[in-house]
Amino acid sequence: MTALLFGILTLALVGPIPEALARAEWPLYAPRAALTLWQAITLAAVLSAFSTGFAVVSGLLRARPGDLGPVPLAASLLILLAILVIGLRLIVTVATIGVRTRSRRRHHREMVDLLDRTDLRHRAGADIRVLDVPAPMAYCLPGLRARVVLSEGVLTRLSAEEIAAVIAHERAHLRARHDLVLEAFLALHAAFPRWVRSASALTAVRLLIEALADDQAVRATDRTSVGRALVACAGASAPRGAMALGGPTTLARLRRLTFQPTTADTHRLAATAYLLATALLVVPTLAVALPWLTELNQLRGR
Secondary structure (H helix, E strand, O other), rough: OHHHHHHHHHHHHHHHHHOOOHHHOHHHHHHHHHHHHHHHHHHHHHHHHHHHHHHHHHHHHHHOOOOHHHHHHHHHHHHHHHHHHHHHHHHHHHHHHHHHHHHHHHHHHHHHHHHHHHHOOOOOOOOEEEEOOOOOOOEEOOOOEEEEEEEEHHHHHOOOOHHHHHHHHHHHHHEEEEEEEEHHHHHHHHHOOOOOOOOOHHHHHOOOOHHHHHHHHHHOOHHHHHHHHHHHHHHHOOOOOOEEOOOOOOOHHHHHHHHOHHHHHHHHHHHHHHHOOOHHHHHHHHHHHHHHHHHHHHHHHO
């Protein structure tokens, strides 16, 4: 029964729950709390999956020969095998994504350092690189030697306040290491089977990360400058491994900039999200820990 409950919880945490949260609009107005909730869902899904495996193993160890029929035994072994495969895929995916992404960034960083237009960069900052591209384009390359890459079109077409908003946005990504958050979600997304996982979860998380960077840009400049910069760079893209200012999330972010709920509503949304995140992490953990602690105490008392 414990394995069944954890299995159902795992399926819910990687499918219907992320799908429902991805369709909701409120996370955009409490992005930090909503991103914490997404991370809690991810961790809870992993905990629940492995808890399912632990429950199956515990049941098999406690069962006496002949207690389990061939069908329950085969089902238990299949569930255990599935959990082991998911765990292995998660480890391999984390390592693969990390190595490939950092390799791409390293090569791209070397390229932009070679192509940098130092005559256009002026005193924008040591981490800024300018490419001779007429269209407005901006993205960042996270890592130990982080870069903010701007095109000539950004410097020539945007105002000083709009350029400041672009740079503040990209530096916000670098400071918060949003790339690591995305890598974790990518790994979990790849670890679970396609028929189980939510296809819209990654899109929702990317949108929240961009919203957080937009908020930092607003604090550094103003909403109008951020909005105009978004419109100017809306059609631009970035190489794999980088994080671009524009892209498919632009329209939703523009709507968000034009409408903001009251501070009380924002605080209420954030508090609810943090409460749900805490519950998602605490409940599966206690559900696993308490039975084992109880059994350990019983063994000590014998």
